Amino acid sequence: MERHNNLWRNAVALPAVSRVAVCGGTHGNELAGVYLVRERLKRRGADGTEPVSVVTVMSNPRATQLCVRYVETDLNRCFTQAMLSTPVSEASPYEMIRSQELNALLGPKGSGQAVDLLCDLHNTTANMGLCLITYSDRDWICLHICKHLQREMASTPVRYVHFDIPLNEAYSLDSVGKHGFAMEIGPQPHGVVRSAIFSAMQEGVQLMLDWICQFNSGTLFEGGWVDVYTTVKNIDYPRDPETHEITAAVHPDLQDRDFCLLHPGDPMFLSFSGETLRYKGKEALYPFFINEGAYYEKGIALSLARKKRVEIPSVHSETLR
Amino acid sequence: MSSRTNISCLQEAKRVAIFGGTHGNEMSGITLVNMWIQNSAEIERNGLVIKPFISSPRAVEKCTRYIDTDLNRAFTPENLSSPDAEGLPYEVQRAKEINRMFGPKGSSDAYDVIFDLHNTTSNMGSTLILESSTDLFNLQMVHYIKKAIAPHTCSVLLNEHPQLKYSTTRSVAKHPIGLEVGPQPQGVLRSNVFESMRTILKHALDFIELFNSGVEFPPCTVDVFRVQERMDYPRDTNGNITAMVHPHLQDCDWEPLNRGDPMFLTFDGRTILYEGANTVYPTFINEAAYYEKQQAFMTTCREILAANAIRKACK
Numbered sequence A: 001m002e003r004h005n006n007l008w009r010n011a012v013a014l015p016a017v018s019r020v021a022v023c024g025g026t027h028g029n030e031l032a033g034v035y036l037v038r039e040r041l042k043r044r045g046a047d048g049t050e051p052v053s054v055v056t057v058m059s060n061p062r063a064t065q066l067c068v069r070y071v072e073t074d075l076n077r078c079f080t081q082a083m084l085s086t087p088v089s090e091a092s093p094y095e096m097i098r099s100q101e102l103n104a105l106l107g108p109k110g111s112g113q114a115v116d117l118l119c120d121l122h123n124t125t126a127n128m129g130l131c132l133i134t135y136s137d138r139d140w141i142c143l144h145i146c147k148h149l150q151r152e153m154a155s156t157p158v159r160y161v162h163f164d165i166p167l168n169e170a171y172s173l174d175s176v177g178k179h180g181f182a183m184e185i186g187p188q189p190h191g192v193v194r195s196a197i198f199s200a201m202q203e204g205v206q207l208m209l210d211w212i213c214q215f216n217s218g219t220l221f222e223g224g225w226v227d228v229y230t231t232v233k234n235i236d237y238p239r240d241p242e243t244h245e246i247t248a249a250v251h252p253d254l255q256d257r258d259f260c261l262l263h264p265g266d267p268m269f270l271s272f273s274g275e276t277l278r279y280k281g282k283e284a285l286y287p288f289f290i291n292e293g294a295y296y297e298k299g300i301a302l303s304l305a306r307k308k309r310v311e312i313p314s315v316h317s318e319t320l321r
Numbered sequence B: 001m002s003s004r005t006n007i008s009c010l011q012e013a014k015r016v017a018i019f020g021g022t023h024g025n026e027m028s029g030i031t032l033v034n035m036w037i038q039n040s041a042e043i044e045r046n047g048l049v050i051k052p053f054i055s056s057p058r059a060v061e062k063c064t065r066y067i068d069t070d071l072n073r074a075f076t077p078e079n080l081s082s083p084d085a086e087g088l089p090y091e092v093q094r095a096k097e098i099n100r101m102f103g104p105k106g107s108s109d110a111y112d113v114i115f116d117l118h119n120t121t122s123n124m125g126s127t128l129i130l131e132s133s134t135d136l137f138n139l140q141m142v143h144y145i146k147k148a149i150a151p152h153t154c155s156v157l158l159n160e161h162p163q164l165k166y167s168t169t170r171s172v173a174k175h176p177i178g179l180e181v182g183p184q185p186q187g188v189l190r191s192n193v194f195e196s197m198r199t200i201l202k203h204a205l206d207f208i209e210l211f212n213s214g215v216e217f218p219p220c221t222v223d224v225f226r227v228q229e230r231m232d233y234p235r236d237t238n239g240n241i242t243a244m245v246h247p248h249l250q251d252c253d254w255e256p257l258n259r260g261d262p263m264f265l266t267f268d269g270r271t272i273l274y275e276g277a278n279t280v281y282p283t284f285i286n287e288a289a290y291y292e293k294q295q296a297f298m299t300t301c302r303e304i305l306a307a308n309a310i311r312k313a314c315k
Helices: A002-010 A031-042 A061-066 A081-085 A094-106 A140-152 A195-216 B027-038 B057-062 B077-081 B090-102 B136-149 B191-212
Strands: A012-014 A019-024 A053-058 A117-123 A129-134 A158-162 A179-186 A224-235 A248-250 A267-271 A276-278 A286-288 A302-312 A315-317 B007-010 B015-020 B049-054 B113-119 B125-130 B155-158 B175-182 B220-231 B243-245 B262-266 B271-273 B281-283 B297-307 B309-312
Touching: A012 A140, A019 A031, A019 A094, A019 A195, A031 A053, A031 A117, A031 A195, A053 A094, A081 A094, A117 A195, A129 A140, A129 A195, A140 A158, A140 A179, A140 A195, A140 A224, A140 A302, A140 A315, A179 A195, A195 A315, A195 B243, A248 B191, B007 B136, B015 B027, B015 B191, B027 B049, B027 B113, B027 B191, B077 B090, B113 B191, B125 B136, B125 B191, B136 B175, B136 B191, B136 B220, B136 B297, B136 B309, B155 B297, B175 B191, B191 B309, B220 B281
Parallel strands: A012 A315, A019 A053, A019 A117, A117 A179, A129 A158, A158 A224, B007 B309, B015 B049, B015 B113, B113 B175, B125 B155, B155 B220
Antiparallel strands: A129 A179, A224 A302, A248 A267, A267 A276, A286 A302, B125 B175, B220 B297, B243 B262, B262 B271, B281 B297
16 A cells, blocks of 8 residues: 555656557558558547547558658658748648648647657568657656557567657657657568568557556556667768769678677678678667668668666656546 | 480570669669679679670669569560650660660570579579570579589579560570579668579579580489469459468468468458468568569469480580
8 A cells, every 4th residue: 555655656647648640651661550550540430439539640642652662752851840840832842741731730749739649650671679769768658658568569579769869850750749759660671561560560559559548547657667779870881982882781690680789899791892891889889770771872771779777757647636 | 325315405605694673672683783894703704795784774773663664574575576766664665775785585696694683572582583494504504503502592483374474674585594582672782682692693604604615414303383373462442452461471482382271361360261272382472562463472383394414516
């Protein structure tokens, strides 16, 4: 009884997460999210009264139709405050126009009308398992959802990735909600839906909504800790100085080893002439987004992160008690 | 005694081409060909003209499978004989150019051998693709390659199916060979896939050099998988797929699929079973590019092809 009272006394009260957006097809060839959104839209209206309202959105319908990442420009880079306030016309790139439509529908970003939580569904060719990717390392709602998924998802590794970018420079769709994250699952080739990946995403979304319903109904969620991976830097492929073509592939010893600690001196690339190129950093870091197909054009072969343990408080919603 | 009389004397194979980028997002072949265009030392062989070639530069530049239409289906007689005109699809123009440079298809001026390098998202490993069960040169080359890479393995796919065979880029040559390596996502270069493709080509060129130098290759047999049928996804009335490749079938290329085995899993969790009467060996399981071609996988049956001894024809 004593412990129970202490938990409540030390808990943080947060506003209910009343309005949730589930978005897929932000990149039109990341198919688990595309098909999950299509299925949810088909079954709209089957949901009874719940303590949460969910809006399901196909973010980039034209790219989804063509099964490409984007039509003119990457939609998931169009959500900075600057880009959202740039005047657009019919001549503007499709994704610029679309980002402002989505901001009107689910935001406006930074305002009181924005959805409480925006979950943006993505796939990656990298072997990352399930990652919640967000801009904050102290958003208790997102961290508790992560903890819940880690506890409940038996066969999928679940991790929390923190993009260390100031919030006013945040560029992705998930930054439109008051809380938000990308739910990124791999490995899956672009243009393919793998049933195990689809099932993991479906389970992840359902567990997230279950947590939110319980939270909104007044449940107290006990605190603890979560491992957070905070981005430090990106590493590009070695390239030919004249042609800019890549001259090496991710080393077989690094390929598929996302979140396995990379030490100074470990193999990183295998050049086409047979030379092993090694990690020259001073600090051991955790690699992820290793060999993501869409990142060749962004000059990223892999990203590197530091891991830290974050204490999270017990939380409950403000509406009760 | 009969083996002495059953040696097929074949023409020397002097002109060989290696095509990458027939599909602009299949990165192993593109990378290898670009590398060899810059520095051809690795692919040079005595007495052989070897031309590395990017089939579809515009598609490669955009890192997309094709611009207007699939180049690897474009080498039909209609396309190749169509008059030059404004507004022809890019790949049809390209097919005609390639036919001029490396063909004409079916003529004695055509290149002797063309290797066409591809990647697939399917778990096919290394696969050599043949279009004829009676091309002795190709059968002997495939046999040589398989022996050379052992204990690594390589499957052989034979597409001689009257309806499902298609007009490939490599079909311009007298001896066309497809080399398909996976799994690799589109737009991605995986080191192990790249090196497997490179090694197979090395052995293929060694074979051709040996053949041209007069070496006799004894009779052999080749285990192949012969294309039977294309299986599409279940779809709704709008043409959208309603199920995914079942987790028990996913990644099981070349493994037997029996009646009653799981085949698809619907989005709402229902299993659809394979109902065919005979055991088949599926391949190209969940290839990204085939969703639009109405193909979830292809079925094949196992067959053993026999090849006579071969030797270069004396002049």
